[in-house]
Amino acid sequence: MRKNIFLMIVLLSFTHMFSQIGIQTPNPIGILHIDGQKDNPVTGTTFTPAQQSNDVIITNTGRVGAGTLSPAVKMDVRNSGNGAIGFGTSTLTAAAADEGAVRYNNGVEYSNGNEWLPLLTAQPATNKVIVIASKTNNNVKLITPAAVTTTTGLQNRQSNYLVSWTKAFESNSGTSFNATTGVFTAPHNGVYVASFTTDLSSLAINYTVDALNPIQIEAIWQLYDNTAGLTTANIVNTVKCVNTMSSNSIGNIDAGSNCTASFYMTAGQRLMPYIWFNLNNSDVANFSLNNTGGYNNLTIAEQ
Template structure:
């Protein structure tokens, strides 16, 4: 009987002695504790930052501390030294990696479960693109960007806005081609684009086609990263519609505005245009209100 009790006490003592494992330290601070430089004190719970910085600890809560004995999250590398975390590349699809996965791929990316997206905050603020431009004439391209350039707008036709004057552009100053009204993304990212237009006062009177309401549309067209501006090159279109009264007693301003966010890959292009259905005249005889700075464009990289 005494031998049995002795074996039980020995087994309990062994369990207590080895419930925590220390490598290079007799004083482990977790279930597993590695002291890289063997510089921790043999007893006590007081450790300097310099002593912790070369340690790796796995706690009873299943947390890993690298350079810290008190990890607050599942993996914690915060310390007073070089506490960076390195990420490698991955060929996994975003679906296979699942949401929350992080990788390095010419920049930091994360998976939302469907696609890899860039961690935009990693871009230095000094590299962000900002474009501010104004339009002070009536130069447009009708029907499509490759069509005729004219100095008057046309009813019920796509009027691509060209002939801008840049007020400001950060960095290289070459992302926005003011003469043709095309912005080209210098890199992958989210860009917020906004433009406003105001037609010179005109009489609104259009009753011939009840299926086409009286309206003015401000539209952003996103093209691919080739040189084409055909329908096959269109990636996305965002349309902002402003409806108007069916008839006016006198001349009034018809304004439009469109603000949209786009995720653009390097080389993709944005171009603004307007389409309106304001009266029965389909001749190229409409003008922008070029007094007072009504026609403006802003593009900001996020």
């Protein structure tokens, strides 16, 4: 009986003795406490940031701290030093890894339980492209953007390609948008949101009613391939925004248009805006934009 009692006392003492394990420190403050540089104080619970930076701890709540002795979450590597987590590659399926898993496979990805999805963890090394420009003149290329002649004045029932912009701002290289030609060239693959607005000076909207040619103004984005041509054969995509209006105006009114569209562009592809309108009986190049109120603007932003 005495032997049994003695054995129980020894076992309890052993359990108590090793309830906290310290490696390279006689002063562990967690279930497991490793002092990498062996620079912790022998007693007490006050540790400098430098002393904590080389420590690893497992607390009695099952939290792990690397570089911190007060982990706030299950795995905490926040400290005043070089706190970072490295993820390796994995060939596990998203289902096998289960939702919440993270890996690095040519980029950081996370599992939602069904598929691996990219995780945006940082901004790109270069700024994304943003272009802001305004148009304060009536210069256009008629019929085709490759026309040799620049015409001063917009024409009814013609394609009016908007050239001669004034660039207000452009990020990145500053050379993606050619303000003279009105052509934006994608510097690299990506999604670009393009928007432009125009406002014609007051005019009488009174074109003869024609069911096949309704009274309207169209704002159009034309996407071209990555060659040098600006012909029909080079067109990749066209987005048209149409504004219709009453067949007759009591007095002169402004005819406005706008078009916003998203394009996936590969490097070298080009984007250009133009308008087409059918507003009255005159078919000569004598229409003007309203250049006095800042109504004619263009914005292109990479997403």
